[in-house]
Amino acid sequence: MHSVSKQELQDTLQQLNQAIYNHDQWSKDLIRSMICRLPYDNRDIADDAHHHCRFGQWYYGAPPQAFLEHPAFKAIGTEHRRMHQVTAQLLLESASKGSVNPLDYDNFVSATERLRLEIYSFKHEIEESLNTRDPLTGAENRFNMLSRLRELNELSKRGIQDSSIAIMDLDYFKKVNDTYGHAAGDQVLVAWVNYIRKNLRKYDRIYRYGGEEFLLSFPGNGQQSVKELIERLRNGMPEITIEGGETKSIVVTASFGIATLDPSLNVEESINRADTALYAAKKAGRNCSCIWDSTMAPMQNAGEGHLSAISGEINESH
CATH class of the missing domain: 3.30.70.270 (Reverse transcriptase/Diguanylate cyclase domain)
Structure with a gap:
């Protein structure tokens, strides 16, 4: 994280906060569709759905090069893709049967929580890095x-x-x-x-x-x-x-x-x-x-x- 400039960290944090908001809205709309038995969005059952949701558009956009090999950032990608795979199965099951198996729903909730954990772990690391930067030069300060x-x-x-x-x-x-x-x-x-x-x-x-x-x-x-x-x-x-x-x-x-x-x-x-x-x-x-x-x-x-x-x-x- 220390190899990323202070400005890149600040920009990424701002973009990440917006991406988190977009993901939360997507989750709410998804659950509403299932409970109210509304038609699902075909984009949510596509194989590459994780690339095209608004969170995925941020993630697969143009992050700083140093993030691409960062363990926390890579973990977000893994959990995000897995969550979309579980979501697609859930939507297809709901559409065909009119209901969802409780175990499948629990898998969806678990996948969502794992993704949220990885996202907020990454967010915390960015914030911590910013807090230990010299405000002028972007070098690390003497705090740690x-x-x-x-x-x-x-x-x-x-x-x-x-x-x-x-x-x-x-x-x-x-x-x-x-x-x-x-x-x-x-x-x-x-x-x-x-x-x-x-x-x-x-x-x-x-x-x-x-x-x-x-x-x-x-x-x-x-x-x-x-x-x-x-x-x-x-x-x-x-x-x-x-x-x-x-x-x-x-x-x-x-x-x-x-x-x-x-x-x-x-x-x-x-x-x-x-x-x-x-x-x-x-x-x-x-x-x-x-x-x-x-x-x-x-x-x-x-x-x-x-x-x-x-x-x-x-x-x-x-």
């Missing part, structure tokens, strides 16, 4: 960052997979705000996050860590492979177009500090290592990436300000 990093750390402890993190800081970002204004600075942040999200694997994540700092997590990747990926990202960032009174294109670079999620340490200490590596990247001239190693001088109070904010009350206005 530590808990997810701890889950990765546990996998490392069990020898299942190693994972790494990187902290990204946009270089000389204050100059962007001072020169072009804070609205332009916001555009730069959004452009960087959109670029990174499009070039990460679907299991990698980006969190807004501070003002212009972001933490990236890479499940199953060692720090050397992460560095190679970071270098591709860093070198591939295009010029950013700033819209405003006068449209301008500027180059905004970034520095990265990389560290392994060390299973012998708590997550906060691994984050401090990435922070120290970021400091080394800045000292090296910025616009580069550094991997933490034991020879690096720890940055004084590295990460303490961030971690105290994370551990305490979460400030989502950053």
Whole structure:
């Protein structure tokens, strides 16, 4: 879900709510037809009825590409098709016999409830994802960052997979705000996050860590492979177009500090290592990436300000 943009999530949620309403209306009309012994709609007994009802028109329309392989979204399709198959049998039975076997009706109700469960499970996941997004950039916020990093750390402890993190800081970002204004600075942040999200694997994540700092997590990747990926990202960032009174294109670079999620340490200490590596990247001239190693001088109070904010009350206005 995190690979879908905030705007796509909002649009999908709005469309899904309308599709749920349409489905509820269809269900009411169907039950009314059976109780009142009214003629059924021939479209409801067709083999492809699940494609042509109004809910199906939404589902088989043009959902975001990332949803097509999402387990909850696929489950909706399975249950929706099954419900229409049960419905067709029920309508034909009602028309031919003038009544419906209670067991067949129970099967119809069960199919409807299973579909409803899958729909609302998917809806809840969209809403939860929106609630954990940074309102400006669409990156995940810090609300659940530590808990997810701890889950990765546990996998490392069990020898299942190693994972790494990187902290990204946009270089000389204050100059962007001072020169072009804070609205332009916001555009730069959004452009960087959109670029990174499009070039990460679907299991990698980006969190807004501070003002212009972001933490990236890479499940199953060692720090050397992460560095190679970071270098591709860093070198591939295009010029950013700033819209405003006068449209301008500027180059905004970034520095990265990389560290392994060390299973012998708590997550906060691994984050401090990435922070120290970021400091080394800045000292090296910025616009580069550094991997933490034991020879690096720890940055004084590295990460303490961030971690105290994370551990305490979460400030989502950053």
